[in-house]
Amino acid sequence: MKISVNKLFSAVASVMLLTGGLSASAQTRHTFSLGDADFLLDGKPMQMISGEMHCARVPREYWRDRMKMAKAMGLNTIGTYVFWNAHEAVKGQFDFTGNNDIAAFVKMAQEEGLWVVLRPSPYACAEWEFGGYPWWLLKDSTLKVRSTDPKFLAAYTNYINHLAKQLVPLQVTHGGNILMVQIENEYGSYSDDKNYLDINRKIFRDAGFDGVLFTCDGADQMPKGYLPGYLPTVNGLEDPVKVKELINKYHGGKGPYYVAEWYPGWFDNWGGRHAAVPADQAAQTLDKILSAGISINMYMFHGGTTRGFMNGANMNAKDPYAPQVSSYDYDAPLDEAGNATEKYYKFREIIIKHLPTGQKLPNVPAKKPTMAISNIKLSASADVFNNLPKPTVSVKPLSFEDLDQAYGFVLYRTQVKSNGLLKLKDLRDYAIVYVNGKQITTLDRRLKQDSVLLTDVPANATLDILVENNGRINYGPYLADNRHGITQSVTLNNSELLNWKMYRLPFNSLARNTYQAKPFTNAHPGLYKGSFTLNKVADTYLDMRQFGKGFVFLNGHNLGKYWQIGPQQTLYVPAGWLKKGQNEVVVFDELKTGHRNLQALDHSILDQKM
Template sequence: MKRTIILLSAVLLLLGSNLMAQKATHKFELGDSTFLLDGKPLQMISGEMHCARIPKEYWRDRMKMAKAMGLNTIGTYVFWNAHEENQGKYDFSGNNNIAEFVKIAQEEGLWVVMRPSPYACAEWEFGGYPWWLLKDSSVKVRSKDPKFIDAYTKYIGQLAKQLVPLQVTHGGNILMVQIENEYGSYSDDKSYMDLNRKIFREAGFDGVLFTCDGADQMTKGYLPGYLPAVNGLEDPAQVKALINKHHEGKGPYYVAEWYPGWFDHWGEKHARVSADESAKKLDAILGAGISINMYMFHGGTTRDFMNGANMNKNEPYAPQVSSYDYDSPLDEAGNPTDKFLKFRAVIAKHLPAGQELPAVPVKKRTIAIHDIKLDSYAPTFGQLPEPVISKTPLTFEDLNQAYGFVLYRTRLTKAGLLRVKELRDYASIYINGKQVGTLDRRINKDSLSLPDVPKDAVLDILVENNGRINYGPYLTDNRHGITREVSLDGKAVENWKIYRLPFANLKGWKFSSAAGKKSVEKVQPALYKGTFKLTDVADTYLDMRSFGKGFVFLNGHNLGKYWQIGAQQTIYVPAVWLNKGNNEIVVFDQLKSGHQKISTLADPILDSVAVVK
């Protein structure tokens, strides 16, 4: 009996010790020149990843890859519009489970720098702000507007429930939290910045807070008394001088966004950043004792309709592609690149004595699937919902619609010059069901000559939201659809039937066999569906080169957009979303018709710009 009691006591003591170890907190603080963890210098070698851009089944794999390259920290944005798509309804499940993302990082021995500022930029729709903030056209985001601050505060309160317990001050692995993002590129209101600080503190974020800005914008964007990190600066001496200037003459020194890659816009070449040159810069930064977060370490994919767009006073509207490969060390599918291996070699030089890196996992297997039959279809104009009747065109936000498409229909009595004022963003124009042209905000094309219009002709304008602006001065001017008026030879066109086509899912769409479709599809957009069986699954890439412009659903997942102009010509399909057995694919195309098959490739095509007449 005595022996049993002794054994039981030992077990309880061991369990108690393990529990204490799990709850043990670390002390993370700012030293004069370095970060300090439990009183010892910590150089953060961090890489950015976003849970919303990576299938949740792959989070752990990507973090193991981060460890294999030598990273000790993960940097990550949190996208408000992913967690509160509809006002007051919060979603932290599935791919939105940011707490699980952080916990997996801790299990893999990684610290986290959390960037939950409601404004993220990140080539993400509206910079992370939810679309419904635009329903009230008087609301001004990224300001002290009470309506904006009320929504912002409520969201941070919900986010805090997920993340506050995971801070290093509570036994977790979140070292510090960013309260705004590159605010100096937008404005310079220090009282607004301090309001951000107050919102985070009152929500329970009690650890280290920081800001980040580009080198030329830090004076406007930083909050005195809090760590200012710099984005995009690579010269160690300049990094230290800049942060010293804005932080009481001391560090720590942190490059919150270092760019070993870059993002892509539709119609432009795929970004390339030299691996050799980047490795040299990384070596110099680490050798100077500066902490760094490489943006991106692994970009992943911007799926659904969540890509953003850039636009500045001297630069036209430019939407980003769905692939967020970013020419990063870990490619879109999570495979190590030459850049990964070169960075790993540099980081290994700066590791503490006796520390070794894990082996690099092998590249993931891929497959090619040939000639998937698209044997049923649904013509878009043949299954329109009930219209909204309005004298003037209404925006997406007026229609309570977030993303996708809106069809505007009216009747014309004559030919002339058709103009859509302030089109946002892309439109296909039809007369009596025949496509007669397209309009494109990207190239400032907002008008079209209609030389031959029958009497009492039906005019259809199918408008696509190509992505709300995520960066720059037009952030607050982001309502979509036809935002002003349609005119014919300068006279306003009125009396519209307006049809919502959000394509949030494909419920309700009825598909018929391909028989007879040629007579209809020549002039109208449609959904094309096919089924196929697999006995083996692996990563693959849909080949979209024979298609025009649209999006793809696979087994219920919206994989993202394609556009014949490139440079992205494939869509990444993660193996985890394929089934052994039956699979279903649906392709929407608004520019080409008559599709009968689709195939996949074993490798991506991300750098093929097409000339389209």
Template structure:
């Protein structure tokens, strides 16, 4: 008994000592050309990965992979629309627990670069802004407009309560905090940037603050007195020259976003960049003593309707796909790629003599499960909530709806041309409950010729929010749904009923039996049993367009246009025994789901 008590006391002391060591205060400062960690030169070798794009259960495993590639730091944005989805209602739980993400990094011996700017871009819905900002009268994001600054201040103070204590000068592992994000690509108001700095300090971020901008816009986006980091430039000489020109002739030098590849959007080829194209560039940057943050080290998956979109004058609307694989060193499932190995070999060269990297953890196993038969189904028209009535169509924002779908219903007579002005973003048009056609904002489609039965018929328009724009001036014009009038034979249709279908809780859907030949958008459900759990990929290439849920988790969108044809299913969200699968398809419902053990991210279809 005495021995047991002794060992228990010893264990308690070791745990306490370990916790104290983790919480020991360090210093992090700027010298003329290098960063100083505890007074000694420190080169950040960082990689970006975003907590909501990775299942919480896998955060630690991804960080172990980061260490194995040679990273000493992790970069992440903080996403306002996740943490304040409705005005005044904050959520830092579950996969939104950013503080736990940072603490796990510390436990794994990693530093963190924190990017809690209200605007993040990130190929993320509305660039990270919550949809409800558009309901506030007169509010203008990324400006000195009073209402915006008020909401911004409320949010950043909530973030500060949780994350400011994790800064390095308070015993945490957050080295630096970024204000705004690539502001120089949007504006040049230094007073606005100074307000950002003031808010961050008042929220408790009293350590090192910095700005980051693409090279061409850095002069507009940096704030005198803060370190100007550069994005998208990896010529050591040019990086150093640009930073010195804007920082009193001094460094340190930090590439805040170094791109080893790129993201994808629907209907265009998958982007890949060979590892050999960038391994040499990484070598030259590290040899020059420049700190770096790879965007992305690990992309993961953009789920829950949270993908963004790009749009600028003269180009199509470009909604991004659900996979955020990014052709990154760590793939969508968290496995090392040839790029990972190539970069690891480069980083190893620049470590201190005698320092060896950890062994690379084994790749996660993946499996193809037997085909899943969907045994219950219901038309979306049979699952409508109570409608809101209005003379003219209301937007998502008018309906206080963030994401998903809205069904617009009215009555029409005769034959003719249907025109939807301001469609955002994709519509299925139904006549008396049967699909008559589709309209796609990407293709500038806004009209459809309809031949209708005699008498008054029911016209339904199911509209999908395909992702709010996340970059550029059109951030300010981001409402969803039908944002203009609907014309039929040159006459405006009035007298609308609108049904909100955010599909945030799929468990509320009431299913019936299958066997019905549905001619409208359809929800279907099936179950399957597993004796083991491993990653898998649902192959949706024979389906049309929709969303899949596994055990209540939204896996993201699929769309036959590609390039993404599979949806990644993390092992962490599967169960031994019974699993439940739900599919919503807008245009081509099937009745069987097939899975494969490898992703298909490179097949574009017409």
């Protein structure tokens, strides 16, 4: 019997679809819908085995590598947040280029045979600065995020409309690979306004997101966070019976069943321990969930790194302010550098058990080479106090937002005439206090420190307070209270200090600083610059154990923050950010001085408290 080429292609495509993988032809139109118990891809049951990965946390040149690692572990889907503040860092100016090219990320996943579950809710959490909201929303102190405030909704709608131009054409309903779109994220942890949730739905629908919409919440929060009529999914629940019971309860007695965030690892806070979930334990849980026919998104499959000043922080009524580290290793199946871990291989073994008969996984790509770099000379330094910009003058201290500054540092300066108790009301988040250039103390919001007793203060002394944004809160009830810097007042013996000069130090660029070969000796924040030459490149890890607290720029890339308290003691440098030939590094340290050397290791140190 003769078979036409078209019929033969259709038969091959159908076999591929039964595996839950993406058809070999990017042009093939598919359908995706909700069955009573399963997701239905082209009318056939599909179990999503998904892993979370964020394009903003992985260098663009490594997106495809990480996706190939996902396929080799057995994933058929990538889950991904979209961070509003990455795409609209300045109000009205949208960036969908480079590492922010979310459309290219989604298309690349399609090329690699992966579906996508898109999570573009303007609130993401994700241990990301302000949960993904742009800082400039806080410039209006009356605006309330995550509410029906018309000013918030106008900004939110404008952003989604711009995002839609990038992503609507990539939905499965338009021939793309985006299966579902999340309209809010763990809203039940914050409030229970169903009208607000429905406004979210309408914003997405009006923008052109015409496929399956869903919400996700923790098990106890789902009653407040789900939107009737739309798929509720659960985070963190590992008992298959309870997963099905819960979703049945809030979805008309039916599924499909999806654990939108299953945690095979966890994030780290400064001053804490590195998270660790035993690989065997996590693999057993994965087997149990897949055996029950439940779809799953592991958060994270690959965390990567939170670069620059984009780390968030947690805080609630019981627990103090806790900023997160720059490494987003997460004890995930792929480590921070994209290498397979023990957990990866154990998960792969489990997933192989659940593959359709005859389907095989690709071989696991080889581990990436690493290198150490010894004795990087820091040959020039700059005293930040000698490189201050023109100040803003105000009777009372201004917040970062009132100074039109997003992240980084602000130096607050005034005069004092006497000894006494210096108190900063609502310090956000970390301050170093100086009198006549001499460091007196540090004040740390984590430790609820906001005051110091000043003694031996000479007449008309200069008081300097260097304040750092350690990361705006990304989760919990204080999300809407996120203005930074000195947000209220400074008092000395209960008398308010006035007449401030404020020096903005956002460190978007380091170009304006003047360096000298002779190291400065004052205990001031400083920049330390050096260069080194390489005849080959490979992944490496800057060893920051001899430094105090700050950040590092390498070849123009802000690698993220370090802090001597740990647990993270290294900064991951991807090979693609190094050059054969000369490389430049600049270290900012606000606590220690006199640095002359830096080294890089061939391994990370993520669990060492000093």
